Amino acid sequence: MINPGTKFQTRNFGTMTVAATLAAGGQGTAYEAVASDGSAHVLKLFRPEFQTNDTRKRLETLIAQKFESENSTIVAPRELVTVNGSFGHLSTKAPGVSLEEMLTSGGFDMLDGIQMACALARAIGIIHDRGFAHGDIHANNVLIYQNGISRLFVIDFDNFAGASLPIAPCLGHNLYMAPEIRTKGLSPSIEADRFSLAVVVHELITLRHPVPSDATAAEFNDVMSQGKWLGDPTFTKRKQRPDGYPADVLNADLSRLFRLAISSKASERPTAQQWQDALYASLFNIYVCPDCTAPNIIDASKKRCVMCRKAYPLLKLRGSFGAIPLNQSSVVIGRDELGGSKQVSKRHAVIRHIGPEYRIEDCSSNGVFRETPKGWLALPKAPEIERQPVLMPGDKIRFADVECTVELIS
Numbered sequence: 001m002i003n004p005g006t007k008f009q010t011r012n013f014g015t016m017t018v019a020a021t022l023a024a025g026g027q028g029t030a031y032e033a034v035a036s037d038g039s040a041h042v043l044k045l046f047r048p049e050f051q052t053n054d055t056r057k058r059l060e061t062l063i064a065q066k067f068e069s070e071n072s073t074i075v076a077p078r079e080l081v082t083v084n085g086s087f088g089h090l091s092t093k094a095p096g097v098s099l100e101e102m103l104t105s106g107g108f109d110m111l112d113g114i115q116m117a118c119a120l121a122r123a124i125g126i127i128h129d130r131g132f133a134h135g136d137i138h139a140n141n142v143l144i145y146q147n148g149i150s151r152l153f154v155i156d157f158d159n160f161a162g163a164s165l166p167i168a169p170c171l172g173h174n175l176y177m178a179p180e181i182r183t184k185g186l187s188p189s190i191e192a193d194r195f196s197l198a199v200v201v202h203e204l205i206t207l208r209h210p211v212p213s214d215a216t217a218a219e220f221n222d223v224m225s226q227g228k229w230l231g232d233p234t235f236t237k238r239k240q241r242p243d244g245y246p247a248d249v250l251n252a253d254l255s256r257l258f259r260l261a262i263s264s265k266a267s268e269r270p271t272a273q274q275w276q277d278a279l280y281a282s283l284f285n286i287y288v289c290p291d292c293t294a295p296n297i298i299d300a301s302k303k304r305c306v307m308c309r310k311a312y313p314l315l316k317l318r319g320s321f322g323a324i325p326l327n328q329s330s331v332v333i334g335r336d337e338l339g340g341s342k343q344v345s346k347r348h349a350v351i352r353h354i355g356p357e358y359r360i361e362d363c364s365s366n367g368v369f370r371e372t373p374k375g376w377l378a379l380p381k382a383p384e385i386e387r388q389p390v391l392m393p394g395d396k397i398r399f400a401d402v403e404c405t406v407e408l409i410s
């Protein structure tokens with residue numbers, strides 16, 4: 001135990017003073033330490049059994065990576081120190097409270113959660129790309145700081161692992177441990193990180209662990225040892241018992257990644273980069289139910305709100321040509337459908353329907369227009385369908401010279 005007020009020398013930050021004890025954990029004790037310029041740092045001093053040459057070698061490799069200069073989500077040790085004869089390391093003090101605490105206190109919505117999951121996946125991807133594993137990804141080693149926006153930090157690299165390094169000393173956290181570590185005692189690896197990453201991503205999106213909170217210890221152990229995702233909609237008809245959101249708020253792509261990630265087939269788990277891409281894409285598909293305000297990540301298969309079960313509205317186009325129901329996930333609108341005008345292209349537009357959201361893809365030569373308070377405006381020339389306006393009942397649309405109104409199918 002080091003007393004508050006104890007001073008020690010550092011190479012990079014001058015003289016530091018120990019302030020308060022933050023936590024005493026399995027491998028050592030963490031203290032807050034303040035530099036002479038007032039900046040806050042965290043001093044971690046290892047227990048005697050971890051003060052080994054192996055620990056030193058792993059830490060030297062980690063520090064030499066300078067991950068923090070590439071990505072500010074990563075808060076890794078910056079320097080090795082010896083204080084009162086004990087050996088340890090120093091990292092910048094990240095602001096915020098742990099994800100574990102936030103999961104019980106609340107305070108971020110699904111948009112925040114997905115954005116933070118993206119940042120986490122990016123940070124872990126950088127570590128993996130250099131051939132290393134964090135080794136201990138869990139909700140207590142992820143800090144969240146909020147000041148208008150939510151930011152995320154990854155701390156605690158004491159289980160840092162890599163093929164070129166001495167074996168990491170611990171197995172990781174029970175709730176996040178990959179099946180091969182749990183059942184065979186294998187040591188931390190990039191593949192095991194991918195399992196833990198998926199569990200934390202699940203918590204960031206749905207506000208709960210993939211194993212429901214009322215599972216028995218035997219059930220928990222069974223699921224985690226076999227690598228089964230209980231939320232998998234294609235795998236179980238069992239009634240969900242979530243405290244957070246049920247797994248069917250997810251879209252098909254994220255569900256697919258969870259199914260592959262929370263699995264005993266280590267080599268098939270999605271990479272951090274795959275998570276980052278799928279999470280980023282899902283940001284454009286969050287839909288807040290106008291009836292119950294629950295967020296859903298929508299895809300073409302979603303017909304109703306997952307939470308209140310209210311069916312999403314179905315739309316049709318009405319004009320001098322009659323009515324065109326928009327009841328398929330994509331409906332082609334062309335000259336034949338619109339009554340034969342020569343101005344209209346054979347295949348003029350496609351109306352795409354994802355859950356409750358209808359958007360128009362313009363494939364024409366004479367354009368698609370929408371009536372606005374400023375008159376008829378051409379649809380934006382954006383290649384991504386997500387950038388097109390969402391159609392609403394009452395909207396007036398013009399395909400070349402053919403006008404129509406968007407109406408509800410009652």
Ligand SMILES: Nc1ncnc2c1ncn2[C@@H]1O[C@H](COP(=O)(O)OP(=O)(O)O)[C@@H](O)[C@H]1O
Pocket residue numbers: 022023024025026027028030042044075091092093094095140141155156157158
């Ligand atoms: N860089 C840091 N910034 C902010 N808080 C930290 C930092 N490092 C450690 N802590 C705090 O100290 C606690 C223990 O440190 P940690 O490195 O996670 O060790 P362990 O989990 O092995 O006890 C963390 O849960 C966190 O509250």
Ligand SMILES: [Mg+2]
Pocket residue numbers: 140141156
């Ligand atoms: Mg920790």
